[in-house]
Amino acid sequence: MNIRHFSRQLPFVYPFTISKGTKTHQPTFIIELEWKGLKGYGEAPAINYYNITVDQMADDLEKKRVVLEKFALTDPERYWHFLHHLFPGNPFLVCALDLAGWDLFGKMVKKPLFQFWNLDPLKAPVTDYTIGIDSAEIMVRKMKEKDWPAYKIKVGFDGDMDLLAELRQHTTVPLRVDANAGWTLEQALEKLPVMKRLGVEFIEQPLAKDDWEGMAALYKASEIPLFADESCVFENDVEKCHNHFHGINIKLTKCSGITPARRMIKKARGLGMQVMLGCMNESSIGTAAMLHLAPLVDHLDADGPLLLAEDLASGLIYDQGKVSFANYSPGLSIEVYIS
Numbered sequence: 001m002n003i004r005h006f007s008r009q010l011p012f013v014y015p016f017t018i019s020k021g022t023k024t025h026q027p028t029f030i031i032e033l034e035w036k037g038l039k040g041y042g043e044a045p046a047i048n049y050y051n052i053t054v055d056q057m058a059d060d061l062e063k064k065r066v067v068l069e070k071f072a073l074t075d076p077e078r079y080w081h082f083l084h085h086l087f088p089g090n091p092f093l094v095c096a097l098d099l100a101g102w103d104l105f106g107k108m109v110k111k112p113l114f115q116f117w118n119l120d121p122l123k124a125p126v127t128d129y130t131i132g133i134d135s136a137e138i139m140v141r142k143m144k145e146k147d148w149p150a151y152k153i154k155v156g157f158d159g160d161m162d163l164l165a166e167l168r169q170h171t172t173v174p175l176r177v178d179a180n181a182g183w184t185l186e187q188a189l190e191k192l193p194v195m196k197r198l199g200v201e202f203i204e205q206p207l208a209k210d211d212w213e214g215m216a217a218l219y220k221a222s223e224i225p226l227f228a229d230e231s232c233v234f235e236n237d238v239e240k241c242h243n244h245f246h247g248i249n250i251k252l253t254k255c256s257g258i259t260p261a262r263r264m265i266k267k268a269r270g271l272g273m274q275v276m277l278g279c280m281n282e283s284s285i286g287t288a289a290m291l292h293l294a295p296l297v298d299h300l301d302a303d304g305p306l307l308l309a310e311d312l313a314s315g316l317i318y319d320q321g322k323v324s325f326a327n328y329s330p331g332l333s334i335e336v337y338i339s
Helices: 054-063 065-070 076-086 091-109 136-145 160-168 185-197 212-221 235-241 258-270 284-296
Strands: 002-018 021-035 038-045 129-131 151-154 175-178 200-204 226-228 247-250 274-277 316-319 322-325
Touching: 002 054, 002 065, 021 054, 021 091, 038 091, 038 284, 054 065, 054 091, 076 091, 076 258, 091 258, 091 284, 129 136, 136 160, 151 160, 160 175, 160 185, 185 200, 185 212, 212 226, 235 247, 235 258, 247 258, 258 274, 258 284, 274 284, 284 316, 284 322
Parallel strands: 129 151, 151 175, 175 200, 200 226, 226 247, 247 274
Antiparallel strands: 002 021, 021 038, 316 322
């Protein structure tokens, strides 16, 4: 296989603010695998609080380029295991390569990815639309611009419940709350009845990622389902989250790709936990990979392309929360136009 890689700074439609900070652009790393004229693509956005940059992904890849290009892609799962051992400290790079490997293999055998797992893409849940932290006026404007069946509201700051109450006045649809580890246990317990009254559907990562004692207490107290994000990164985190969260948010980039994500879904189901697929502001490349797995999960947060002012591929259709493919072409079922 021949390998090329690209780095891009994708601008947001609005500055994107969560409890950890604000950014105006999403840096992302794209892989292109080529074999006999067929090309497969993968993506991994760089996220500051995971301490992996696009430059690090590029540097790590270049150090192993010769070994990578000699690999014979006959099984995407075998390819992931090879990558996992080759880059033990860089799951983001493994993800980008894993996605590209699945895309290329799908094109080799002329099948869209969902067909490998006998899934029906029409059975995927709707995606929410994320409203980043801003003034009430701008957050309401974002909601009015996207008439959506569910909104994901970023919280985790002083006065967040007052703002949530203001937003509730402008919509009757489910509100999902994401604190990005922005609360203490005491704060979360105080906010629970307010969120219950405001009809919050579920709460994502309310406490610090390693506050297991606090999460055990909050889990017992909460009538609202709690979902792990930063507390559930890799496969071995799923069991840790049991009896601390009601569900997990799997993100392909942080867990290192499609291959481990499928095992995490199976493990969570075995523990009786709900499953959500989440995004890290990927373009349509990374988002398409999520959508092929979406029929397996309960909830979906696949709005990355809607939050970005620029995209790197076409082929995804958003219609008031329902995401579909323009056509079911082999691999990721999208047309990448990066060059």
